[in-house]
Amino acid sequence: xxxxxxxxxxxxxxxxxxxxxxxxxxxxxxxxxxSSSSARLPAVAEEEEEDDxxxxxxxxxxxxxxxxxxxxxxxxxxxFDSAEDVVSQLAPELVPxxxxxxxPANFVPLTNAVAAEAARRGVGERHWLAALADAGRRGLxxxxxxxxxxxxxxxxxxxxxxxxxxxxxxxxxxxxxxxAAGLGPEAGVVSGVITNRxxxxxxxxxATTATAGSTAAAAPSASSSPPSSRLVVEPRHDAAKVGPHGxxxxxxxLCKGLELRKLVGGEVGRSGSASAAARRRxxxxxxxxxxxxxxxxxxxxxxxxxxxxxxxxxxxRRSRGLERLLRERAAAETETCRRSASFLRQHPTLSxxxxxxxxxxxxxxxRAFLWDSAEELRELVEVLLLCEERxxxxxxxxx
Numbered sequence: 404x405x406x407x408x409x410x411x412x413x414x415x416x417x418x419x420x421x422x423x424x425x426x427x428x429x430x431x432x433x434x435x436x437x438s439s440s441s442a443r444l445p446a447v448a449e450e451e452e453e454d455d456x457x458x459x460x461x462x463x464x465x466x467x468x469x470x471x472x473x474x475x476x477x478x479x480x481x482x483f484d485s486a487e488d489v490v491s492q493l494a495p496e497l498v499p500x501x502x503x504x505x506x507p508a509n510f511v512p513l514t515n516a517v518a519a520e521a522a523r524r525g526v527g528e529r530h531w532l533a534a535l536a537d538a539g540r541r542g543l544x545x546x547x548x549x550x551x552x553x554x555x556x557x558x559x560x561x562x563x564x565x566x567x568x569x570x571x572x573x574x575x576x577x578x579x580x581x582x583a584a585g586l587g588p589e590a591g592v593v594s595g596v597i598t599n600r601x602x603x604x605x606x607x608x609x610a611t612t613a614t615a616g617s618t619a620a621a622a623p624s625a626s627s628s629p630p631s632s633r634l635v636v637e638p639r640h641d642a643a644k645v646g647p648h649g650x651x652x653x654x655x656x657l658c659k660g661l662e663l664r665k666l667v668g669g670e671v672g673r674s675g676s677a678s679a680a681a682r683r684r685x686x687x688x689x690x691x692x693x694x695x696x697x698x699x700x701x702x703x704x705x706x707x708x709x710x711x712x713x714x715x716x717x718x719x720r721r722s723r724g725l726e727r728l729l730r731e732r733a734a735a736e737t738e739t740c741r742r743s744a745s746f747l748r749q750h751p752t753l754s755x756x757x758x759x760x761x762x763x764x765x766x767x768x769x770r771a772f773l774w775d776s777a778e779e780l781r782e783l784v785e786v787l788l789l790c791e792e793r794x795x796x797x798x799x800x801x802x
Contacts, residue, residue: 467693469791470666471559471784472707474699475570475577475598478720479552480542481777485535485576486514488542492534494521506702506724509654510571511599511638518634527630528603532579539580545777553584555698555781560592562788564696567666568596571657571703573636575601597662599639603632652706660706667693696787698780699725713768716787719761721775729771732764752786 434637470649476484491498497517504513545551559566568577577596578587586592638656640648650658662772700720703729708717719726747754753772756779761771 409440423475442622443559449492462551467565468564469564469694469696469788470567470668471564471696471788472567472569472663472698473552473559473703474704475568475572477700477723478698478780479539479555479568479777480580481545481552481780483538483540483542484571485580486510486517488538489531489534489576490517490521492537493526493530494524496713497521507652507654509638509656511636511656514573514636515634516621518636522606522630522633523628528632530630531575531603535576535579536583539583542585543580551584553586555777555784556586556592556780557789558694558785562785564784564788566593568593568598569659569662569666569707570596570598571654571659573599573601597666598638599656600637600690602635602637604635605631606633650706650710653703653707657703658706659703660710663695663697663707663710667695694791696784696791698774698784701725702728705729708765708771710766711769712766715769716783717761717769717771718780718783719758719771719773721773726761726773729761729764733760736754751788752782753790756783 464498476486479687485503487498489499494517497520500513500517500520501510504510543552545554556566570577574596577598581593582586639662640656640658642648642655647655648658648661650660651658653661695711696718697704697711697713697715698718698720699708700723702724704725708719708725708729709718719729747757756772756774758773761773762769765771772783774783
């Protein structure tokens with residue numbers, strides 16, 4: 404299973420930003436001065452040399468690589484919601500339960516109610532896993548490994564980013580679908596998944612009395628033995644145990660903005676699966692500020708969108724909840740973002756996708772781009788990461 408970030412684990416403090424357009428370096432002492440000091444006060448000279456080395460090492464300490472964070476359903480999986488798709492395979496009559504709740508809302512209790520009903524219909528662990536594998540291949544691979552959400556993730560990792568998934572689904576669904584698409588831990592593409600937890604728990608035989616009505620091909624037949632376990636989802640943020648997270652924009656079980664801020668201030672590759680390109684980016688970089696590329700589509704992506712800062716990029720799926728909420732927040736007269744104009748003119752892909760109105764709803768200096776297919780999303784990720792690596796210092800100095 405792809406490693407899921409542990410809630411409550413202290414994140415490393417944010418790295419301080421260096422002065423724009425400059426690199427902080429210690430000036431080495433001249434050879435003659437060093438020799439003279441060494442002759443008179445050897446002990447003091449040794450201490451001064453050690454201090455110089457520490458200061459130089461500190462000033463040249465590498466920054467973290469850019470962070471590429473993706474929502475899962477209707478973002479990496481463009482064509483459907485994973486829970487709705489899997490339930491439609493196993494017990495289609497239960498799908499209306501999943502679509503009856505309005506955002507932002509805590510989906511965990513409703514998901515558990517659907518899972519319990521599915522167990523009563525004879526849906527067991529093997530049925531869930533088979534349906535998830537099928538959904539992963541269809542939803543992430545597109546026309547092949549180079550397409551779909553799998554292609555987006557691979558492009559982000561190849562571009563030197565630390566790749567994370569931040570979703571209100573659950574780790575069992577996401578991990579099973581990633582593995583089916585060839586993106587398990589051994590692929591070294593996704594460094595971690597932040598979402599709700601899910602597991603199969605034992606149930607008594609009396610709780611699995613079959614209920615008629617499930618006709619999907621992937622569902623168990625009438626002669627199947629009752630399942631010995633059922634799916635249970637646990638909230639990422641358990642308000643009953645640790646109290647509310649205090650965000651009015653997010654459901655009680657997960658604040659994506661809070662989780663994104665933890666990531667920005669955290670350590671690269673905590674799961675040990677950061678891509679080789681991301682590790683090379685860390686080793687070669689002398690910049691201090693970590694930039695973020697965040698892609699999402701829904702209402703629960705508004706909070707992390709508003710957490711973005713100068714130089715960050717928001718990739719908004721067209722004609723979905725996130726775009727609607729951002730347009731509602733945008734000022735009546737949108738600023739044209741002159742600072743980004745010259746940069747965008749050099750890159751037709753970014754120029755076509757850039758939306759000044761959406762950008763005006765974000766923090767100063769953050770930029771919003773629209774997309775509506777996995778291919779468009781992958782192209783934006785590739786161009787943004789390439790530009791971040793080559794021209795980020797220039798962009799930040801302009802901002």
